[in-house]
Amino acid sequence: MYGLGILKGMWVTLTHFIDSYVEDIKWLGRNRYYSKEGIQHRRSKDTKGIFTVQYPEEKLPVPEEFRFVPFLVYDVDEEGNKHDRCTSCGICAKVCPPQCIWIVRTEDPVTKRPVPEPVDFFIDVDICMNCGYCAEYCPFDAIKMDHDYEMASFDRHAEHIFNKEKLSKPASYYAGIRPTNYNREETLKAEEAAKKAAAAAAKAAAAAAKPADGPAAGSTPAQ
Amino acid sequence: MTEATTAAPVEKSELEKRFPDAVKADARPGYAGFLVDTSKLIEVATALRDEMGYDYLSSVTAVDYYSDAPNAENFIEVVYHFYKSTGGGALELKVQTPRENSTVPSLTPLYAGADFQEREAYDLYGVNFEGHPDQRRILMWEGFAGYPMRKDWKEAYFEEEVKPFKNRWPEGQVYRIEDRNPFNKNNAYPQGFDPTGFKETDDPKLYEVLERAAREYSEDIDTEQVVVNLGPQHPSTHGVFRMAVRLDGETIVALKPVMGYLHRNHEKIGERNTWTMNMPFTDRLDYLSSMSNNFGYALAVEKLMGDKAAPPERAEYIRVIMAELTRISNHLWAIGFLLNDLGAFFTPALYAIVERELILDIFEATTGSRMMCNYFRFGGVARDLPEGVLEKIKSLVTERLPRKIDELDIYLSENELVRSRSEGIGVITPEEAIAFSTAGPVLRASGVPYDVRRADPYSIYDRFKFDVTVRQHGDVYDRYMIRIDEMRQSLQILNQALKDLPGGEIMNGKNPYQVRVPAGESYGRVEGPKGELGFYIVSNGKGNPARYHVRAPSFINLTVLEKMCVGQKVADVVVNLGSIDIVLGEVDR
Ligand code: SF4
Numbered sequence: 183m184y185g186l187g188i189l190k191g192m193w194v195t196l197t198h199f200i201d202s203y204v205e206d207i208k209w210l211g212r213n214r215y216y217s218k219e220g221i222q223h224r225r226s227k228d229t230k231g232i233f234t235v236q237y238p239e240e241k242l243p244v245p246e247e248f249r250f251v252p253f254l255v256y257d258v259d260e261e262g263n264k265h266d267r268c269t270s271c272g273i274c275a276k277v278c279p280p281q282c283i284w285i286v287r288t289e290d291p292v293t294k295r296p297v298p299e300p301v302d303f304f305i306d307v308d309i310c311m312n313c314g315y316c317a318e319y320c321p322f323d324a325i326k327m328d329h330d331y332e333m334a335s336f337d338r339h340a341e342h343i344f345n346k347e348k349l350s351k352p353a354s355y356y357a358g359i360r361p362t363n364y365n366r367e368e369t370l371k372a373e374e375a376a377k378k379a380a381a382a383a384a385k386a387a388a389a390a391a392k393p394a395d396g397p398a399a400g401s402t403p404a405q
Numbered sequence: 406m407t408e409a410t411t412a413a414p415v416e417k418s419e420l421e422k423r424f425p426d427a428v429k430a431d432a433r434p435g436y437a438g439f440l441v442d443t444s445k446l447i448e449v450a451t452a453l454r455d456e457m458g459y460d461y462l463s464s465v466t467a468v469d470y471y472s473d474a475p476n477a478e479n480f481i482e483v484v485y486h487f488y489k490s491t492g493g494g495a496l497e498l499k500v501q502t503p504r505e506n507s508t509v510p511s512l513t514p515l516y517a518g519a520d521f522q523e524r525e526a527y528d529l530y531g532v533n534f535e536g537h538p539d540q541r542r543i544l545m546w547e548g549f550a551g552y553p554m555r556k557d558w559k560e561a562y563f564e565e566e567v568k569p570f571k572n573r574w575p576e577g578q579v580y581r582i583e584d585r586n587p588f589n590k591n592n593a594y595p596q597g598f599d600p601t602g603f604k605e606t607d608d609p610k611l612y613e614v615l616e617r618a619a620r621e622y623s624e625d626i627d628t629e630q631v632v633v634n635l636g637p638q639h640p641s642t643h644g645v646f647r648m649a650v651r652l653d654g655e656t657i658v659a660l661k662p663v664m665g666y667l668h669r670n671h672e673k674i675g676e677r678n679t680w681t682m683n684m685p686f687t688d689r690l691d692y693l694s695s696m697s698n699n700f701g702y703a704l705a706v707e708k709l710m711g712d713k714a715a716p717p718e719r720a721e722y723i724r725v726i727m728a729e730l731t732r733i734s735n736h737l738w739a740i741g742f743l744l745n746d747l748g749a750f751f752t753p754a755l756y757a758i759v760e761r762e763l764i765l766d767i768f769e770a771t772t773g774s775r776m777m778c779n780y781f782r783f784g785g786v787a788r789d790l791p792e793g794v795l796e797k798i799k800s801l802v803t804e805r806l807p808r809k810i811d812e813l814d815i816y817l818s819e820n821e822l823v824r825s826r827s828e829g830i831g832v833i834t835p836e837e838a839i840a841f842s843t844a845g846p847v848l849r850a851s852g853v854p855y856d857v858r859r860a861d862p863y864s865i866y867d868r869f870k871f872d873v874t875v876r877q878h879g880d881v882y883d884r885y886m887i888r889i890d891e892m893r894q895s896l897q898i899l900n901q902a903l904k905d906l907p908g909g910e911i912m913n914g915k916n917p918y919q920v921r922v923p924a925g926e927s928y929g930r931v932e933g934p935k936g937e938l939g940f941y942i943v944s945n946g947k948g949n950p951a952r953y954h955v956r957a958p959s960f961i962n963l964t965v966l967e968k969m970c971v972g973q974k975v976a977d978v979v980v981n982l983g984s985i986d987i988v989l990g991e992v993d994r
């Protein structure tokens with residue numbers, strides 16, 4: 183019958199229309215809108231009816247892996263001193279696809295060896311393409327991708343080149359936004375440290391054992 | 406795969422035997438295919454098409470072999486990839502021409518699909534294709550100075566030949582590049598061009614071509630014809646894209662697409678980048694299906710890198726899962742917006758987008774970004790599926806998506822208005838579809854069962870059972886239906902991949918920030934949602950690609966647009982364009 187297809191189609195639209203009210207009634211007494219639980223449900227596989235989110239009053243939760251313009255991680259020791267994790271090794275600057283990272287390294291005036299902590303660190307956030315490479319390839323877990331995506335400002339010329347001060351955030355913040363990653367890294371680090379400590383202890387033990395048979399050890403180089 | 410590799414050597418000797426003087430195997434290490442004498446190219450290509458069955462010209466591009474060292478052998482090479490529309494591996498031809506007055510015979514009369522690709526090579530490399538019916542610039546504007554893909558051409562804001570740039574570390578001299586290189590420095594203009602007084606010309610060449618095409622359409626023009634520009638700012642063009650049409654009343658007599666408004670010389674950027682850096686840039690080609698783009702690029706590079714970059718099993722499965730989810734999300738979008746073009750304003754599109762959003766949630770949780778996924782690495786994927794994601798994929802694939810695709814089908818496919826607006830519109834015959842090098846849904850809706858996943862399997866697609874979708878009418882309705890069919894096949898693949906997904910590593914070895922790619926060339930292609938997406942890369946053993954070319958399916962599919970539209974009403978143009986499903990990020994590159 184001509185027109186049956188249209189009717190079927192309109193039936194689909196109608197069910198969608200009715201569903202949005204049915205959902206609201208089902209949620210009576212609970213908050214379908216402006217609540218975490220409600221938003222969560224609207225993003226689930228069972229979602230029906232109204233799907234959209236009223237930004238900025240409602241915000242979608244971002245998953246842990248979500249990445250936006252990176253930040254630098256610093257640790258705080260017991261006395262409250264900040265220590266940059268960054269060693270200015272330059273890997274992130276070399277791997278950054280749009281080349282928006284600038285790192286100022288410095289050297290010790292006496293020894294002429296590079297000083298680990300960078301003097302300054304710039305990221306042009308207009309150019310950053312949020313690819314996540316810097317965080318992925320940093321060998322010191324010193325730069326991580328942020329979750330804060332609301333960084334619009336009125337002036338793009340002066341404010342969008344972030345310096346070290348603006349980029350730095352404490353490790354506790356990192357642990358807060360990326361708990362799984364943080365814990366994994368910390369466990370790894372602890373394991374490494376334990377291994378190192380064990381190796382050092384073994385060495386110390388060996389060294390302690392050495393003086394006893396010192397003459398024997400001294401005789402080996404003669405071979 | 407096996408069929409292709411065993412079949413190729415026979416053909417090789419055959420071709421060399423046929424043309425002993427004109428064809429010789431490319432013996433450079435890491436290279437394949439044949440070098441052909443420029444003067445014999447047409448003859449060889451004709452034999453390929455008519456006698457050997459290589460009827461599908463997939464890709465045409467140029468490479469600039471250039472070095473400023475004294476006595477360097479500098480030339481431009483035009484590279485062709487031919488396939489059989491029945492399946493199998495590539496046959497690659499190359500012709501070489503000097504950098505001055507580069508001239509190569511045009512293959513457009515033989516393979517209509519060479520049209521836009523040759524224009525692109527002319528535009529970006531300055532290769533003159535003799536016998537091309539309409540050789541104009543295609544991505545740059547008429548009157549642009551220079552050929553931007555040539556190695557000695559430098560872009561505005563040029564910093565250094567290759568990344569990483571030296572001043573980023575350890576001195577870190579930060580500056581805004583616009584401050585250092587103001588607009589009028591470091592730019593080349595044609596003589597007599599005043600950038601401050603720039604006015605859009607009225608494209609005399611374009612209108613001339615339109616008029617010529619109109620005359621071909623009908624000799625006895627007595628009605629007054631008008632030229633209408635649809636776009637570049639037009640809601641139906643899916644981006645900044647323009648169609649110059651010549652109308653006789655309501656009937657299209659000629660149509661020429663005008664593009665390049667979003668051109669950013671992606672390939673040049675790619676050649677300045679390191680191998681790794683290109684991955685996130687591929688996301689920005691067809692930004693609706695970044696996972697497929699990643700896939701194609703990773704394949705091409707892995708081919709050159711060999712076994713040390715062979716992805717482990719789990720990574721292969723994850724790749725396929727992501728690629729098929731991408732296909733579904735892309736087709737949902739394509740169908741939604743095709744319905745928009747048909748006049749069903751946004752209700753179907755929004756229903757489709759809900760499902761797409763749920764898929765993007767998965768991408769976001771896995772890769773960190775909804776659209777710019779940057780997920781593939783050479784030899785695996787960036788990270789494993791986080792907790793809960795696999796369950797979410799399973800619940801979508803087994804419960805929700807099949808139901809929703811059926812709903813979309815019931816909602817739209819039988820609708821009489823949809824049918825009367827799309828059946829018999831924009832018909833492309835199988836012969837035309839092959840000749841015009843169309844790919845993906847456009848090709849298969851015209852009755853050609855060609856799908857790279859089956860015709861020339863890559864990754865682990867040979868392990869899955871699925872049907873190559875095909876529809877017979879080649880009209881807009883079939884191009885709509887084929888996408889519904891394809892989504893169902895994707896679900897089938899997903900079900901199998903999810904069932905078999907093994908545990909284990911997701912990277913072959915470490916994920917280094919610099920990779921070594923041995924010298925040579927490779928062409929990696931995947932069946933992207935929009936069609937065959939290919940990456941032709943050349944390595945000279947250094948840290949950056951010497952050549953990085955994208956065979957963009959939306960761009961090449963546009964070649965057939967005029968054919969679809971001529972003789973039809975102006976209202977059908979929009980629908981025809983929608984049924985090709987283009988993304989301007991990929992068309993313009
Ligand atoms: S952030 Fe990491 S990769 Fe970048 S310089 Fe510092 S330590 Fe090196």
Ligand code: SF4
Binds near residue numbers: 274309313314316317
């Ligand atoms: S996220 Fe990517 S673009 Fe941004 S600073 Fe890091 S490496 Fe550079």
